[in-house]
Amino acid sequence: MGVNDVGEKYHGFAVDIVRKVMNSSLQGTTPGQLVESIRANASLMQNASGQIRYYSGFIPPFALSMAGRQFSKVEKTYPGGINGLVMDWLAVDHPVYHSLLLNTEGGKEWLETQVREILDEFDVFTR
Amino acid sequence: MTVELTCMNGHTFEVTPDMVGVVASGTSFKATCPECNAPAAITHAKVIEVMGLKDNNEARELKKKMAAELREKGVVPKVKSKPKTKVESVKTTVIDEEPDEPDEIEEEEEDSDMTSGDPYSPATGTPWTDASVPFAHRPINAPPPRPTMPPTPAITPRRHAPIDVMGTVGSAKDRNTILRETIEATNLPDATKDRIRKFIGLKPEGLSPHELYSALTYLGVANAPALAVVRSYEFDLSLQQQEVEQERQLYTLLGVPMPEPDRPTSPDYSRGQFPFMQQSAGVAPSPNMAQNPFLTPTSRPSGGGSPGQGENGRAGNKEPQIDIATLLPLAMQNPQLFQMLVSNPQLMQAVAQNPMMLFQMMQMTQGNQTAQAQQAQNGGVSREEVRALISNEMAELKKILTEASGNPRENALAEELRQNRQFMLEIMKGQLAANNNAGRQRDPLAEQQGEILKTLLHNTLDRSNNDGTGVILGALEELKKNQNGLGSGSQSIEGMNLFLRYQELANQMEETRSRFQDEREKRESLKDIVNTAAGTIGETIAGVIQQSVPGLPNASGASGAPGNRPEALGGSLRPRPVQDVEEEAEEYDAPTAPPQSPPAAPPGVNTLACLDCGAPIYVPSDATSATCPKCKKKFGINRTPPPEVPGGAPDGTASPPVDEDVEF
Numbered sequence: 001m002g003v004n005d006v007g008e009k010y011h012g013f014a015v016d017i018v019r020k021v022m023n024s025s026l027q028g029t030t031p032g033q034l035v036e037s038i039r040a041n042a043s044l045m046q047n048a049s050g051q052i053r054y055y056s057g058f059i060p061p062f063a064l065s066m067a068g069r070q071f072s073k074v075e076k077t078y079p080g081g082i083n084g085l086v087m088d089w090l091a092v093d094h095p096v097y098h099s100l101l102l103n104t105e106g107g108k109e110w111l112e113t114q115v116r117e118i119l120d121e122f123d124v125f126t127r
Numbered sequence: 128m129t130v131e132l133t134c135m136n137g138h139t140f141e142v143t144p145d146m147v148g149v150v151a152s153g154t155s156f157k158a159t160c161p162e163c164n165a166p167a168a169i170t171h172a173k174v175i176e177v178m179g180l181k182d183n184n185e186a187r188e189l190k191k192k193m194a195a196e197l198r199e200k201g202v203v204p205k206v207k208s209k210p211k212t213k214v215e216s217v218k219t220t221v222i223d224e225e226p227d228e229p230d231e232i233e234e235e236e237e238d239s240d241m242t243s244g245d246p247y248s249p250a251t252g253t254p255w256t257d258a259s260v261p262f263a264h265r266p267i268n269a270p271p272p273r274p275t276m277p278p279t280p281a282i283t284p285r286r287h288a289p290i291d292v293m294g295t296v297g298s299a300k301d302r303n304t305i306l307r308e309t310i311e312a313t314n315l316p317d318a319t320k321d322r323i324r325k326f327i328g329l330k331p332e333g334l335s336p337h338e339l340y341s342a343l344t345y346l347g348v349a350n351a352p353a354l355a356v357v358r359s360y361e362f363d364l365s366l367q368q369q370e371v372e373q374e375r376q377l378y379t380l381l382g383v384p385m386p387e388p389d390r391p392t393s394p395d396y397s398r399g400q401f402p403f404m405q406q407s408a409g410v411a412p413s414p415n416m417a418q419n420p421f422l423t424p425t426s427r428p429s430g431g432g433s434p435g436q437g438e439n440g441r442a443g444n445k446e447p448q449i450d451i452a453t454l455l456p457l458a459m460q461n462p463q464l465f466q467m468l469v470s471n472p473q474l475m476q477a478v479a480q481n482p483m484m485l486f487q488m489m490q491m492t493q494g495n496q497t498a499q500a501q502q503a504q505n506g507g508v509s510r511e512e513v514r515a516l517i518s519n520e521m522a523e524l525k526k527i528l529t530e531a532s533g534n535p536r537e538n539a540l541a542e543e544l545r546q547n548r549q550f551m552l553e554i555m556k557g558q559l560a561a562n563n564n565a566g567r568q569r570d571p572l573a574e575q576q577g578e579i580l581k582t583l584l585h586n587t588l589d590r591s592n593n594d595g596t597g598v599i600l601g602a603l604e605e606l607k608k609n610q611n612g613l614g615s616g617s618q619s620i621e622g623m624n625l626f627l628r629y630q631e632l633a634n635q636m637e638e639t640r641s642r643f644q645d646e647r648e649k650r651e652s653l654k655d656i657v658n659t660a661a662g663t664i665g666e667t668i669a670g671v672i673q674q675s676v677p678g679l680p681n682a683s684g685a686s687g688a689p690g691n692r693p694e695a696l697g698g699s700l701r702p703r704p705v706q707d708v709e710e711e712a713e714e715y716d717a718p719t720a721p722p723q724s725p726p727a728a729p730p731g732v733n734t735l736a737c738l739d740c741g742a743p744i745y746v747p748s749d750a751t752s753a754t755c756p757k758c759k760k761k762f763g764i765n766r767t768p769p770p771e772v773p774g775g776a777p778d779g780t781a782s783p784p785v786d787e788d789v790e791f
Contacts, residue, residue: 032731035747091756099745099756100732 011078011085012070013063017055018082018118019089021048025114026094034097038110045117052121067122082119083112130177134160134167135347137318142169142177153194165347300367302333309360319346336361377486464492467554477547484548487523491555513559520555524548738762
């Protein structure tokens with residue numbers, strides 16, 4: 001699956017919430033701050049919980065039980081799992097940050113940490 | 128001896144031997160008209176005379192010879208797939224006295240679409256009678272006709288199904304009457320009209336549009352006029368059907384069973400899906416009279432009561448009487464109208480003469496009831512509605528009177544009908560006036576609505592103090608007045624339209640204002656950007672001048688503030704490394720296309736262009752390698768040492784931007 005196809009395919013509302021939270025967090029960050037955050041291993045997801053709660057408010061409660069299956073499916077089927085999917089999203093949504101993550105030492109690991117934080121918040125909220 | 132023929136276009140010409148030929152099928156002779164080249168059928172006897180032949184055998188031989196010549200010339204005979212049942216049956220009964228007639232029939236069969244057995248031959252212009260039909264007499268030796276093949280005209284399959292739009296109500300005119308009227312209204316030649324009339328007269332069961340089209344085509348009428356005539360005929364038929372349907376509805380409303388028309392006992396109604404009212408019994412009775420369910424059979428008028436018009440005629444001028452028992456279903460449905468009829472014998476007499484009048488009265492009373500119901504809901508009927516209602520009723524009554532006066536058989540009753548209808552009109556006017564007066568009484572709830580609307584209006588205007596408030600205020604005030612009026616429906620509608628128009632204008636103004644505001648914000652933001660960029664560029668130029676001109680104090684060393692260092696100003700203000708990359712690519716003779724100019728880098732980030740695909744690569748300022756996010760190719764970044772700048776900072780932090788080389 002190419003990069004251009006990422007924005008086209010819909011992987012589920014839970015996965016889409018991760019994308020929205022990631023985009024929202026990066027919108028308030030400059031490239032310099034991103035590089036500094038990567039080098040300092042600082043988190044940008046301070047408000048992830050509130051955002052997840054906001055986005056999940058549009059989903060009926062009975063459907064939230066499907067979130068785990070959506071993440072599992074992406075983890076099994078998508079190349080690189082959820083982290084690879086987030087990287088491809090960034091290539092479409094934030095090409096500058098995507099390039100910086102690629103060219104900054106420890107960028108991928110930092111991104112995995114951010115994704116993990118989002119998933120943890122999501123798991124707490126949907127539990 | 129001269130032989131004269133008449134072609135289908137009416138030209139009479141003398142036949143010479145060179146005019147004689149055979150038809151394309153080779154089954155019969157023809158002669159070509161010298162004026163219009165139209166073929167005309169010629170009998171064997173005439174051919175014998177013209178060509179000087181001995182007998183029919185020689186004529187047949189000549190016909191075969193001519194047909195063979197035609198085939199040699201490449202004329203393809205017309206072969207039709209319709210069955211030859213009639214021709215075969217005819218051949219078994221042909222006698223030798225006049226053997227040329229069956230050939231003509233064959234040509235008729237193949238050159239026309241009319242159903243076989245039509246008793247009129249348009250080609251010869253002479254109607255077929257029993258005496259002229261040669262095969263009416265069976266020879267002694269001939270076998271008896273088979274029971275499965277009756278001597279009746281064979282039924283050839285139709286190309287199109289006949290269009291039958293006639294209803295079954297007896298009041299309808301028969302098809303032939305409608306067709307005669309239609310034909311009279313056309314611009315067809317008189318000869319064609321006469322022939323069609325004769326043809327109609329010989330088809331008592333009626334002529335379908337398909338048959339009419341076939342006959343017109345056979346008579347030489349072009350396709351378009353023939354179609355026009357057929358369409359007109361169909362239209363008249365459909366009009367008739369609609370009238371019949373209206374009458375059917377009337378009977379349904381009255382609960383009276385539909386009367387069957389007085390049909391003659393016709394021997395053959397196999398094709399008659401439509402009624403046929405015999406026209407030969409003198410003047411046909413009026414449809415309304417014949418179908419009036421309130422008339423007793425002995426009291427039907429018959430147009431003056433002249434003798435010789437049957438039982439109805441002997442009844443004389445006795446006025447038609449209505450049976451009260453027949454109005455009982457009406458009493459159940461509409462007691463008001465029933466009471467009106469019972470109390471007014473003249474009105475009942477008018478209804479007896481014209482049942483449609485009763486239908487109109489029912490509609491009027493229902494309209495009154497509906498108007499009363501609307502009045503109860505809306506609080507009144509506007510003057511325009513009352514005026515329109517009265518004018519409609521007047522128009523209807525005038526129309527009925529015109530129709531009644533146009534019929535000479537009802538002239539005697541016209542005056543009486545007019546009086547009755549005027550009486551009804553007076554009743555209607557009185558009722559409508561009463562309704563109108565009742566509608567003028569004001570509803571207290573409506574007055575409260577006006578107050579509420581006024582309060583809402585002022586509150587709304589207090590909240591929104593914009594430019595169009597005065598106009599909208601006027602419109603709303605007008606609307607409020609109309610709400611209070613309760614009698615001027617048209618003014619309310621106009622006021623509402625005015626209000627809506629002004630509301631639309633206000634919305635457009637608001638939209639325009641918001642657009643102007645957005646543009647102003649954009650201009651202000653652009654101005655801020657320009658001011659910031661100008662200040663930054665000025666500082667940068669000042670720093671470069673300070674560093675490049677010897678003798679000046681080292682501004683960067685003196686200040687030491689990172690904000691004044693060009694490196695700290697961000698990659699967008701540094702010399703664009705892409706220029707160096709291009710130069711290096713030229714030096715190393717890079718095989719790829721020159722990289723595209725990357726966009727300006729954000730602060731703290733350098734921008735490179737991929738030497739392979741040209742995609743922009745964003746790297747941190749101190750990165751030593753770069754990976755293209757598009758093609759995933761990795762590059763190394765060589766940082767050349769800064770040139771010796773007198774007075775420059777030894778640590779390089781104050782040096783000009785580093786040049787970057789990209790290695791493959």
